[in-house]
Amino acid sequence: MVLNFRIFLLALATFVTGTAENIIVGILPDISSGLGISRGLAGQLTSAFSVTFAVAAPAVLLLTNRFERRLVFLGAMGVFVAASLLAASSPGYAFLFAARIGMALASAAVCVVATMMATELAGPEMRGRAIGVIFMGISGSLVLGVPAGMFVSGHLGWRSVFLLLALLAALVLVLSWVVMSRTGISAGKAPGYRKHLSSWNLVAAQLVSVTMIGGHFTLFAYLAPYLLDIAGFAQGELFLAFLAFGISGVTGGHLGGRLADLFSPGKALVITTVAYLAALAAIPAALEQPVIQVVVLMVWGCISWMISPVVQGFLIAEDPEGSEAGIGLNFSAMHIGVGLGTALGGVAVDWDLLETLPWLGAGLAVLAVGLSVVATRSRIRPVCSMP
Structure with missing residues (x-):
């Protein structure tokens, strides 16, 4: 079976918004x-982007459950264009900070609604692969987005990066307006957040996203200075390193979707977290071997982008009726993880502890492994009694 071509347009939208979040890593x-x-x-x-996204993602379904998803998607893309233009023209840090919040609000709506639209277009039998394609768009921002941002920033300045994002988002907006058909409207009732958060295994799965992605961004948000100052990369090699890392990340998004379809959801969840911990712990061990270091970084990048489609596939399989709530909360969980990891890494960087970043990330990844076991063994069991 072949996925609906409109799913790939939705993935392009997540590519643009994903680039907005990660672009700071390359042009920091x-x-x-x-x-x-x-x-x-x-x-x-x-x-700031990630915390805003985390708060906004659940609110997207609460505020738009009576509207056609296509209109919500198009409106969010329009807001993203405006916020990107503000970022490009920001006279100082405060304006750029505000623009990042606007971009995050729009990105939350785009990613949540695009995922729901993709699962609707794909059907149950290809749901995991559809989610995987959406996350290929997000991880694809590392293949072209971050390295391209580094290239553009190096030649035209960092403001041009945000101007380019605005132009790309405007293109996606026009294409989506032309080809995207009407999609489902929610039944008018609030998503089942309360029920979702009352189950041990569903909460544990959400916390897998928080801790594993937190562990990832503890290092990834500061990967450029880590590669330069600790791993011994030359400035000219940085672009190629991010490109290789990004290619592996796109592969991970695809593999995560297939893993969610081919294996039991619980088994896929445990396998992914254990493999991720091993890859992250191997990074400092390979510092003296440049070729091995690149290979390890690529494996790390691949596995890190497998987790989101795997977790979302698990959540949908465990609670099909609450899938909208599960996906909305999972996007929130992911970005809480981004904010947690970036903040933790930032403290270490400012304290001149750059070399400790992989180990700090591995500590969070250990928690992710334990939570994945809790999620798969608890089944749906209430955290507390419901009235």
């Missing part, structure tokens, strides 16, 4: 020097 030194702020403070632009 340029923003730091351009605005006269520390690297740690510049890194908090990613935290």
Whole structure:
């Protein structure tokens, strides 16, 4: 069976918004020097985006459950264009910070609604692969988005990066307006967040996203200075390193979707978290071997992007009726993890503890492994009695 082509357009939308979140990683030194702020403070632009996204993602379904998803999607893309233009013209850190919040609000709506539209277009038998394609769009922002942002910033300045994002988002908006048909409207009732949060295994699965992605961004948000100062990469090698990392990330999004379809949801969840912990712990062990270091980084990047389609596939399989609530909360959980990891890494960077980032991330990944076991063994069991 072949996936509906409109799912790939939805993935393109998540690619653009995913680039907005991760682009700071590649151009962090340029923003730091351009605005006269520390690297740690510049890194908090990613935290601000992620925390805003985490709060906004569940609210998307609460505020739009009576509207056609296509209209919500198109409106969010329009807001994203406006916020990107504000970022490009920001006279200082405060304006850029505000623009990042606007971009995050729009991105939350785009990602949540795009995922729901994709699962609707794909049907139950290809649901995991549809989610995997959406996350290929997000992880694809690392293949072209972050390296391209580094290239554009290096030649035209960091403001041009946000201008380019605005142009890409406008293109997606026009294409979506033309080809995207009407999609489902929610039944008018609030998503089942309360029921979802009352189950041990569903809460544990959500916390897998928080801890595993938190462990990832503890290092990833500061990967550029880590590669330069600790791993010994030359400045000219940084672009290729991010490109290789991004290619592996796109592969991970696809593999995570297939894993969710081919294996039992619980088994896929445990396998992914254990493999991720091993890959992250191997990074400092490979510092003296440049070739092995690149291979390890690529494996790490691949597995790190497998977790989201795997967790979402698990949530949908465990609670089909509450799938909208599960997906909305999972996007929130993911971005809480991004904010947690970026903030933790920023503290370590400002304390000159750059070399400890992989180990800090591995500590969070250990928690993810334990939570994955809790999720698969608890089944749906209430956290507390419901009235």
